[in-house]
Amino acid sequence: MNIRITHLGTATVILEIGSLRILTDPAFDPAGSKYSWAPFGASSTKLEEPVHPAAGPFDAVLVTHAQHDDNLDPAGRAMLPSVKTVLTTIPSAKRLGGNARGLAEWETVELVGKDGFRIRVTATPARHGPPLSLPFVGKVIGFVLEWEGQVRGSLYISGDTVYFGGIEEVAKRFKVGVALLHMGQAKLPIMGPFRLTMNGAQGARAAQVLGAHTVVPIHYDGWTHFSEPRSDAERAFANAGLTDRVHWLKKGEPTKFEM
Numbered sequence: 001m002n003i004r005i006t007h008l009g010t011a012t013v014i015l016e017i018g019s020l021r022i023l024t025d026p027a028f029d030p031a032g033s034k035y036s037w038a039p040f041g042a043s044s045t046k047l048e049e050p051v052h053p054a055a056g057p058f059d060a061v062l063v064t065h066a067q068h069d070d071n072l073d074p075a076g077r078a079m080l081p082s083v084k085t086v087l088t089t090i091p092s093a094k095r096l097g098g099n100a101r102g103l104a105e106w107e108t109v110e111l112v113g114k115d116g117f118r119i120r121v122t123a124t125p126a127r128h129g130p131p132l133s134l135p136f137v138g139k140v141i142g143f144v145l146e147w148e149g150q151v152r153g154s155l156y157i158s159g160d161t162v163y164f165g166g167i168e169e170v171a172k173r174f175k176v177g178v179a180l181l182h183m184g185q186a187k188l189p190i191m192g193p194f195r196l197t198m199n200g201a202q203g204a205r206a207a208q209v210l211g212a213h214t215v216v217p218i219h220y221d222g223w224t225h226f227s228e229p230r231s232d233a234e235r236a237f238a239n240a241g242l243t244d245r246v247h248w249l250k251k252g253e254p255t256k257f258e259m
Contacts, residue, residue: 001149002256003178007249009050010070011219014058015155016254017147017166019113023058023083024180025219026076027069035069042188044070051252057258060085060111063100064126064159064182066092067138070223071160085111087121089139092227095151103141105166106173120146120176125166126159130194137196144174149259152213153177160186160219162195165200171210177259179212182219185228200236207242214257215246 004016006230011025033046046069061083066072077096080086086093086100087109103109103123111119122141127133142159151248153175158167160182170176185199196204197219215237220230230248237246249255 001147001259003155004179004180004254004256005216005249005258006254007216007218007251008052009048009251010063010222011160013180013218014254015145015219017119017145018117019115019156020058020059020111020117020119021057022119022145024062024110025066025071026061026079027071027073028075028079029069029073031074032183033069035073037188039069042190043217044188044223044225046070046073046223052220056082058083059113059133060087060121062157063088063092063096064087064142064157065112065128065138065140066095067091068160070219070225087143089123089141091139105141118147123148124156124159124170126161127164127166128160129162129191129196133191133194133196136190142170144170144176150177152259155259156180156210156212158182158198159205160197160209161196163205168209169207176210176212178214178216179207179208179210179258180216180218183217183228183233184220184223184226186223186225187227188225195227196225200233201240203233204236204240204242207237207245208240211246215242215250217246 090102093100
């Protein structure tokens with residue numbers, strides 16, 4: 001089955017799979033918006049306009065975490081009540097309330113379309129920084145999406161994470177056809193030199209360990225806390241011999257992938 005992926009900016013992606021339309025990490029505030037992540041004094045400024053507002057309706061929204069505005073900003077929060085289901089971390093679900101459902105790592109739920117088409121969504125581990133960073137950055141999850149008819153494997157969304165053992169565990173449990181990797185080497189002063197998301201070298205390592213047929217980098221530009229330019233990530237993928245697997249999507253343009 002072909003799917004369509006439309007990258008709107010940062011980690012905001014429209015997934016059109018069978019009869020289901022799914023949105024990830026909605027962030028639709030205008031460029032120039034500034035955010036402060038208390039109580040630690042961390043901050044960032046949005047540099048890029050979203051390509052266009054996400055055209056609904058959506059059957060579900062996947063939120064990797066709700067505590068950072070580059071993954072869920074005020075405009076993104078405002079559209080959550082319009083969907084049936086919001087899947088996120090357990091702490092984020094408590095924070096959001098309403099239709100938000102929190103998933104523990106490896107917990108699975110089903111999304112069902114009007115025609116009965118089903119997608120299994122499994123929450124996967126993510127670590128948004130170095131060891132022991134959880135009190136500073138909060139809980140994050142990724143997602144694996146599976147449905148009948150997949151040939152090349154499942155759809156994996158890493159969430160905001162560095163490379164760590166949880167990615168290797170995903171590779172053991174799932175065959176991955178398409179991997180959406182959160183990149184950009186995000187950094188904040190409070191965390192010093194430590195990265196909060198993957199850089200190109202870590203993304204290439206993740207792609208190799210996962211055995212992904214197709215790699216789609218997202219969450220790599222448009223904010224002041226991203227520290228690695230796309231060109232550096234491209235070089236890292238090339239050095240790993242992965243150039244032919246990596247697809248940098250033109251924002252706002254739906255792209256078909258065979259699964």
